[in-house]
Amino acid sequence: MTSIPWNTQLRELAKQCQYLQALTLYRQMLRCGSTPNAFSFPFALKSSASLSLPFSSQQLHCHVIKSGCSLEPFVLTSLISMYCKFNSVEHARKVFDENPISNQLTVCYNALLSGYALTSRLFEGFSLFCKMREMGVSVNSVTILGLIPMFSEPGYFSAGMSFHCCCVKLGLNLDFSVSNCLLTMYVKCGAVEFGRKLFDEMPKKGLITWNAMISGYAQNGLASNVLELYKKMKACRICADAVTFVGVLSSCAHLGAISVGREVEQQIESSGFSLNPFLNNALINMYARCGNLVKARAIFDGMPMKSVVSWTAIIGGYGMHGYGEIAVELFDEMIKGGIRPDGAAFVSVLCACSHAGLTEKGLDYFVEMETKHRLQPGPEHYSCVVDLLGRAGRLYEALELVKSMQVKPDGAVWGALLGACKIHHNVEIAELAFEQVIELEPTNIGYYVLLSNIYAEAENLEGVLKVRVMMRERNLKKDPGCSHLEHKGRVYLFLCGDQSHPQSVEIYRMVDELETLVKKLVGCKNNQERRSKELFLGMGVHSEKLAIVFGLLNSEPGTEIVVIKNLRVCEDCHLFLKGVSKIVDRQLVVRDATRFHHFRDGLCSCKDYWEKTEDLSFKIFEFENYIPKHKPVDCWFSRRRLQEYMVNCSMDKLWVD
């Protein structure tokens, strides 16, 4: 029987990515006594490789040799590509070397090159490229596409740029897919501005171009740039797809921009992407970070296939809001279900433990990580455990752990220790940790401020001065603290010390009044003294206080005002919130993820409030750490003032002689 009809069908199935059906058809073909030929093997090989079936692929290789078509270019290429997909470039290379005709064929070089790129073997890949040029084999755009991923890692920026020049010389940079790929290369190296330049200069932009830029911003944490570009994209009438939404949703999660997130969710539903696992994971993350755990959980429960990423997202969500017990339960459930945790899953469960004060449980997991799951803990895991011990007050144990580390501790590890010293007022260890951390991250302003505040709390003014001088010498500027408040569909931005709001006189008066009342309640002795100290430290009135009071002034009695803090809140503000919630006739709810266990029984009835989050009148987000790099989105109030502030704000202004 002739193999032609079989081949036609085989090709169609492989084209439509129906690999399992394609392989079944191939087997059927053999059973029927039809001999596969050079037009059958490529599709069968591709299907088998795509399904990650090494055994079946090896069998296919034998069939190829028996049938004698191993010298056919298309078959040869498929064989090389198949071995590359199984991460065995050596086998691929063997096939390449054993069939000298490969030396003449662009496609064979291309297949092997993409294999080297996949395993990031820069040197071998590049020498093969040189060989190709020496042999006079023509280079096409696919060759370039195969090579570029080798330079798409942080640290390979200059290599990537040289290669870009090489593309220009070959005239291949004008190819649409090559320029898209170059754009991706730059953003993956972390050279986002460079990528943006390329993006702006591209004469023709397709969906993939937009997506590459959007994802690039998202992966580099430039969330507001993502939303800005997304707006522009819509204005250009480019129809977004699932990949676009993934980038946009992750940025919404970072910014707490739930309104944009909901809009995107509706679009996902109407465009039929609801079953896309990538999108569902992004939605879980977005809802969890924006405070709606119920919605996040509903999406999670509705997913038919949950990957380790889905689990990590939901575990992180519960952990972030202090529900350590649930996070731990979920983690155990995941393992029972046969999903192997990876490094990221451990980061999220360890953080959950530290936020909820589950110290012993967290330490158990840390040990099990190596013994049970054979995962080498990285510095990111150590920083979680240092945080875990540190919050529990076990500072010396934490210090010993850092000293015993196999891998070199990074800034985050020492930073976690420094943060713990702030909570437990330990100046001695703080000095030690600070010395290390500024060695590793000399320009991270946060650590200087942290130490300065530790000294201030210990009433060590000499220490404060020392740090301030250091900051001035290094020309480091503290960006102003900033809070967002969402009210009736608008987002308001408050800076610390901001006076540009129309209601600012009223706001400040109320802050003052409340502070006085609060002081009585929490038993602080002198308002004036503390205020002058704050001024001296350059803190002024905290932005969240302004935001809260704005909320109070503009709401009806009995309204619920929600303060969602993703970052560390200063002690002073906690006292303020704690006091205010007792005074005013609004229900003031605070969620401070990072210090939750210190306030477990204090503050508020947080237990069931997430269920109602959808209908809240006010939300306040803390954005302090995001401001330096990104501008806030959708902010009517004070945007210009923020920019002015950023330009003018220097230590000298805050300096008191």
Add this chain to the structure above:
DNA sequence: CTAGGGTTAG
């Protein structure tokens, strides 16, 4: 042989 995608603290 072929450009874009989800999870991680401080």
